[in-house]
Amino acid sequence: MKILTTVKKVVDVELNIHVENGAIVEDGLQYVINAWDENAVEATVQLKENNGAQTTLVSIGGPDNTDIIRRCYAMGIEDAIHIDDPALEKADSYVYANVLQKVYEQGEYDLIITGKQAQDTDNGQTGIILAECLKIPCVSNVVAMEVMDDQHIKVSRLGDAGTEIIELELPALVTVTDSINEPRLPAMRGIMMAKKKKINVMDLAGLGTSFEEVGGADLKSEIAEYMTSETRQAGQKFEGDAKEITAQVVNLLATEAKVL
Amino acid sequence: MNPLFMSILLIVGLAIFTRTMVQKIQLLMALEPTTRANHISERIKNVVIIALGQKRLVGRKKEWASGLMHAFIFWGFCVLLIRSLNLYGEGFVKGFQLPLFGDGSIVGYLYIALKDIMEGIVLLMAAYAIYRRAIVKPERLHNTWEAYFVLCMIGVLMISDLLLDGARYNLIMLHNNPGHLHFFNNPQFGSEFAWTPISVGAASLVSWMSADALSYLLGGMFWLHIITQLTFLNFLPLGKHFHVITALPNVFLKSLGYPHEKTKVLDLEDESVWEDESLGINHIHQLNWKQGLDLYTCTECGRCKEVCPTYTTDKPLSLHDLNDTLKLELLDNADNLIKRSKLAASIKADTDPEKVEEIKAQMAELNCKKTLIGEVISEETLWACTNCRACEQVCPVTIEQVPRIIALRQGQALMAGVYPQELNVAFRGLERNGNPWGIGYDQRAEWADGLNVKIMADDSDVDYLLWVGCAGSFDDRSKKVSISMVKILQKAGINFAILGKEEKCTGDFARRAGNEMMYQMMAQENIETLNNYKVKKIIAACPHCLNTLKHEYPQMGGNYEVIHHTDFIDQLIKSGKITLNKSLEGALTFHDPCFLGRYNSIYDQPRSILQGISKQGLTELDRHGSESFCCGAGGGRMWMEETIGKRINVERSEEIVGKNVANVAVACPFCLTMIEDGMKELDKDEQIKAKDICELVAENMA
Numbered sequence: 012m013k014i015l016t017t018v019k020k021v022v023d024v025e026l027n028i029h030v031e032n033g034a035i036v037e038d039g040l041q042y043v044i045n046a047w048d049e050n051a052v053e054a055t056v057q058l059k060e061n062n063g064a065q066t067t068l069v070s071i072g073g074p075d076n077t078d079i080i081r082r083c084y085a086m087g088i089e090d091a092i093h094i095d096d097p098a099l100e101k102a103d104s105y106v107y108a109n110v111l112q113k114v115y116e117q118g119e120y121d122l123i124i125t126g127k128q129a130q131d132t133d134n135g136q137t138g139i140i141l142a143e144c145l146k147i148p149c150v151s152n153v154v155a156m157e158v159m160d161d162q163h164i165k166v167s168r169l170g171d172a173g174t175e176i177i178e179l180e181l182p183a184l185v186t187v188t189d190s191i192n193e194p195r196l197p198a199m200r201g202i203m204m205a206k207k208k209k210i211n212v213m214d215l216a217g218l219g220t221s222f223e224e225v226g227g228a229d230l231k232s233e234i235a236e237y238m239t240s241e242t243r244q245a246g247q248k249f250e251g252d253a254k255e256i257t258a259q260v261v262n263l264l265a266t267e268a269k270v271l
Numbered sequence: 272m273n274p275l276f277m278s279i280l281l282i283v284g285l286a287i288f289t290r291t292m293v294q295k296i297q298l299l300m301a302l303e304p305t306t307r308a309n310h311i312s313e314r315i316k317n318v319v320i321i322a323l324g325q326k327r328l329v330g331r332k333k334e335w336a337s338g339l340m341h342a343f344i345f346w347g348f349c350v351l352l353i354r355s356l357n358l359y360g361e362g363f364v365k366g367f368q369l370p371l372f373g374d375g376s377i378v379g380y381l382y383i384a385l386k387d388i389m390e391g392i393v394l395l396m397a398a399y400a401i402y403r404r405a406i407v408k409p410e411r412l413h414n415t416w417e418a419y420f421v422l423c424m425i426g427v428l429m430i431s432d433l434l435l436d437g438a439r440y441n442l443i444m445l446h447n448n449p450g451h452l453h454f455f456n457n458p459q460f461g462s463e464f465a466w467t468p469i470s471v472g473a474a475s476l477v478s479w480m481s482a483d484a485l486s487y488l489l490g491g492m493f494w495l496h497i498i499t500q501l502t503f504l505n506f507l508p509l510g511k512h513f514h515v516i517t518a519l520p521n522v523f524l525k526s527l528g529y530p531h532e533k534t535k536v537l538d539l540e541d542e543s544v545w546e547d548e549s550l551g552i553n554h555i556h557q558l559n560w561k562q563g564l565d566l567y568t569c570t571e572c573g574r575c576k577e578v579c580p581t582y583t584t585d586k587p588l589s590l591h592d593l594n595d596t597l598k599l600e601l602l603d604n605a606d607n608l609i610k611r612s613k614l615a616a617s618i619k620a621d622t623d624p625e626k627v628e629e630i631k632a633q634m635a636e637l638n639c640k641k642t643l644i645g646e647v648i649s650e651e652t653l654w655a656c657t658n659c660r661a662c663e664q665v666c667p668v669t670i671e672q673v674p675r676i677i678a679l680r681q682g683q684a685l686m687a688g689v690y691p692q693e694l695n696v697a698f699r700g701l702e703r704n705g706n707p708w709g710i711g712y713d714q715r716a717e718w719a720d721g722l723n724v725k726i727m728a729d730d731s732d733v734d735y736l737l738w739v740g741c742a743g744s745f746d747d748r749s750k751k752v753s754i755s756m757v758k759i760l761q762k763a764g765i766n767f768a769i770l771g772k773e774e775k776c777t778g779d780f781a782r783r784a785g786n787e788m789m790y791q792m793m794a795q796e797n798i799e800t801l802n803n804y805k806v807k808k809i810i811a812a813c814p815h816c817l818n819t820l821k822h823e824y825p826q827m828g829g830n831y832e833v834i835h836h837t838d839f840i841d842q843l844i845k846s847g848k849i850t851l852n853k854s855l856e857g858a859l860t861f862h863d864p865c866f867l868g869r870y871n872s873i874y875d876q877p878r879s880i881l882q883g884i885s886k887q888g889l890t891e892l893d894r895h896g897s898e899s900f901c902c903g904a905g906g907g908r909m910w911m912e913e914t915i916g917k918r919i920n921v922e923r924s925e926e927i928v929g930k931n932v933a934n935v936a937v938a939c940p941f942c943l944t945m946i947e948d949g950m951k952e953l954d955k956d957e958q959i960k961a962k963d964i965c966e967l968v969a970e971n972m973a
Contacts, residue, residue: 025704026711039713039772043703196695198688199788203545 012064012158012181015120016055016088017111017138018048020072020079021131033236044079047126050187053194054156055124056087062158064122065089069114071099071107077210084205085197096214098222103232104136109225111137112144113218122164123184127152135186142184150177154190272493277362284501291508292516295567298605301612305532305559307524314523317669322522323349327667331898334574337403340396341667344425347393348515354386354432355500362497366453374455380466383455387436387467394429397422411573413591417510424506427499435492437473438485440464444474446482452489514570518668521568524561529822530870531663531671532561536826537681537787551681551785554639555600555647556608558675565670566601569594575662575672578894580901580923581655585916588655590662590672593648597675600647604639611637644683651915653679654691658783658906659865664897676906680785694784697910701789705775705796706741707910716771718743718750722757725768731804735760735767738820738833740813741776742940748947749940755969756812756836762972763848767810773800777819784907791827794819798829812836812965814866814939815905821871835867837938837964841876844883850973851883857933859885860892862923862946863899864939877938877964884971890930900926902949904941924949927959935961 022028022035023043029036044052058064067090068083070076080091094110102110115123123142128135135151142149155167159178166185168175179185197205215221222228247263249256265271320326325345328338353372360367372379401422404414412418443454444464455463464471477488507515514521526532537550544550552558558566575590576582582589601608614634618627644653656676663672684690700709716726718739725733737760743753760767778793801809809831811817821833843849861881867873874896881889894900903919913919924946927935937943943963950956 023703023711025709026713041703041712193692193695195688196698199539199685199786200545200688202788203539203542207542 012058012062012122012161013118013120014055014058014064014066015115015118015123016048016051016066016068016083017123017125018052018068018070018079018083019045019126019129019131020070020076021045021129024130028239030237030239033238035237042075044082045126045129045131047128047130047187047189049126049194050189050191051124051126052083052086052088053192054187056195057192058122058156058158059087059089067092067118067120069094069111071095071102071110073097080210081202081205081208082197084208085201086195087201091208091210093210093212094214094218095212096222098215098227101230101233102225102227103230104132104134105140105231106226107137108140108144110215110218110220111141113220113225115141115145117219121181123147123182125184125186127186127188138184138186145182145184148179148183149185150179150183151186153185153187156185156187156191272362272365272490274363276494277359277497280497280501281359281362284505288501288505288508291505294605294609295508295513297609297612298601299560299563299567301556301608302563303557303559305561307561310527313527314525317525317527318519318523321525321667321669322519325667327665331665337409340399340403343389343392343396344400347389347396350385350389351393351428351432353382358432358493358497361493368453374457374460374463377460380455380457380460380463383463384466387469390429390433391469394426394433397425397429401426409573411577413571413573415511415571417512421503421506421512424499424503428496428503431492431496431499433470433473434477435489435496436467436470437475437477438480438489438492440467440471440474441478441480442482442485442489445478446485449482450486511569511571514568514668517564517568518570521564522669524564525669526671530660532674533822533826534674534677534681534782534787536791537685539685539788539791545686548682548686550685550787551683552675552678553642553644553682553686555597555604555641555643556611556639557678557682558597558601562671562675563601565675566594566598568668569598569670570668571595572667574665574667575670578661578665578898578900580657580659580661580903580919581916584919584922586655587649587651587915593652593672594670596647597643600639600641600643607637607639642687644679644687644689648679650683650689653683654911655915656906657865657901657903657908657919659901660869661865661898661901664869673906677783677785680783681787682785684785685787690784690786691911693911694786694907698781698786698789701776701778701781701793705793706745707776707780708741708745710745712775713772715739715744715774716769718753719757719769719771722754723761724757726771727768727804727806728771728773730768733766733768734808735765736801736804736806736809737767737769738809738811738813738816739769739774740811740816740940742944743812744774746940746944748943749963752812752940752943752963752966755963755966756810758969759840759843759849759965759972760810763843765843765848770800770804777816777824779815779819780907780910782819782823783905784910794824794827794829798824798827801829801831806831809833810836810839812940812963814864814871815941818866818870835871835873835876835938837867837877837880838873840965840968841880844880849968851880851968852971852973853884853886854971855885855934855967858887858890858931859934859936860890860927860930860932861895861936862892862902862927862942863895864937864942865899865901865905867938868899869897877936880964880968881936884967885934890932892926892930894926902937902939902942902945904945909941909944918949918952920945920949921952924953924955928953928955932959934967935959936964936967937961938964 020042023041055066059066066088068088069092070080071094074095076093080093092114125138139149150166150168152169153166154169157165159165162181163178165178168177249259325342328341357369372382439452442448443452507513569591571591573591611634614630618630621627641647644650658673660673697707700707704712739753742749775793775797778790782790809820811820811833817833817835861877878889900923902923935946937946943961946961950959
């Protein structure tokens, strides 16, 4: 089985994001591997370990994506394709999907695993659009995965009312949630060994396509502006015995909240 | 007596002993190198205090009886060495006297008196030791046949020598000395027997015997003594009684300047070490020779496990069993290791590259095959340790357990990539945001908002850097400690600043969890920041930060004067910069943090501060000071699940509850979390308040 896994580098959402004049303030930000993509990589490596798959990773982004690619190598991914083309800076999910389609077509993969969405945009579209472009079956929000035979996998999907168990014919695409596994921290030895591994870096031309062909010149969506959401105000703590607290709360409900 | 027989006994006895010892030494020399041949005068001092003085045996109140027992047996043996030499001489020459110890001087007389009394005492002590093992049965002891056998041999040595002298006395005094036996009879000091009451007492036991029978007894006891002694000598290296020979050198060679051997700064950039698995300890041949000597020296006395927070809460880590297991593995591989070291020596002499490769391949064949963790020691055993050093503090022969555990963890974390998975979250947090919680690094100084605290980036012209630590920066409970510390420093008018978002975890827990790579990453970045600001003096509010900044950063080029906040506050009080009110109500106790006490010898300063605050003074816990009981969070355990046995923090909290106090002071953010959690678990968090010393100081300042 040949598996293609996609990883994106996203802003570390643990940090406070500041917006000025409708744009994100880059100063002080740091970028990390998208958490759900890390789950996708872990799921891929587990399939490799348990079922003997060939694993390839693809990441679209600037030169500094190298560190997350090496991290995935250290986790156990065997090959990596790095699409580094400055033209893709403003690409949306549709463009990404088109680029990934090109990668897929060059490799004859049986299974594509992506994270369910990226932490930065929270769109959750790229994987699904990619499956649509490729006309292959797709299941999103996968929480468990099992290989049945060379042609089929069985996945569990977390729905609103319960879990769906779906059998899929390959080739297929799944997007995974963080419930599927706990991504390993790359072994230190793996990190050192990964330093020497080759990454297949190419731009759009190298991939045999062009900015226009992947829809970059005619973006379907574009980010117009960023805004900061209002921060929640701190709560109020009441002290005293139950009677006193009740009186204070009732008073505030009447005077401040004006609901009584 | 019989020079021929004596010669045969000595040659056989010493030949076997020499052969055994040569093998043991060769095995140590086959292990990894380490330097211990420095600071000789300090080393001699250690030998005098710890080994000859038996400090850790007689110095522990709760074990004074067994401590004295051991000490007297040891001192007795030291005294009797001279007597033994004299007896060997007598085997060749009748009436042999050692120079200085003959009947011509008071020294000889004093010596025979001392020898006589010591033999009596050693005999009594051996009897007490047998009684203690057989009847009292202290839980920490392994009750082995070996121990009884050795105690019996000691008994035989004493009895045979006393009866030898007793028979001699009777022959000389009651039977007119038919064999013209030699005895001290200097007109100035009198007869020998006036100085040897115990031997004379022994004589009375056999006074009924005829002269012939006494002659036989004398000869019999002489040879019994000699044969037992040579047997004893050859038996020692075979088991735990090897410590009789190795304890003195082991104490002499102990680590100096820091309580145990510091973790080596591994060269992680060297590709070959990753390929040949030479980082940390994965196989027994990766121990250094001192660690091998530690294994030889373990007496299996069990003091280590008795004070161990993990063993006493039913975790699968029994330190003397760990020593024993490693020793057996070492001995199992002895022949191969000795061959391997000979090959290594031949590589140095050989310059032909092909030949060198061939030898290297032969050496690899001789490597110990078993992976220590998994095949010899269980993972649970390795990861249970909290690095609290209680074991090392009480070990009478100064065995260093913790560095070995860290090196074994390095083997696991760096080479095998196997470690408790809960650590992943903390490691990832460290990697991305420089703190184990993984909270955005940009929020590190938010606790100080509105407190008017300088940030180094804005103004680095300060006297002190306040090292806040991750807990003090991100943990809501510990943030209150940081705020209190700021109040104290501002009150005392100290010109200080914090690093703010430039500060990162010191890497303490990562290093102790074997993740040297993560530690070095943190240390490098911090040292760069600190050196950039030319920081000289650091106040650390966390003993783990203190320990790493003070003792481990110098290994990587970070040299600062680092002081713990309790030490600093104590100085502020003593210099009158802050004044305390004795206003704290309710009984108060203090929980000594391991990394403050046992690692940095800070015991008095916290107590001095607390005495100045508490109306009722300070109630000591049963386990306090250098024998304080760990909270369970050291050695990276803060970030691991505790699923086996009783929780360590609950055990400690129960001890605190048992003291009927209203307040427990701590001086470490991990201890604070653990003790508070323990109190909650016991439903005592309302009655007993756990607070950091600086919170108590801030609340009780004038």
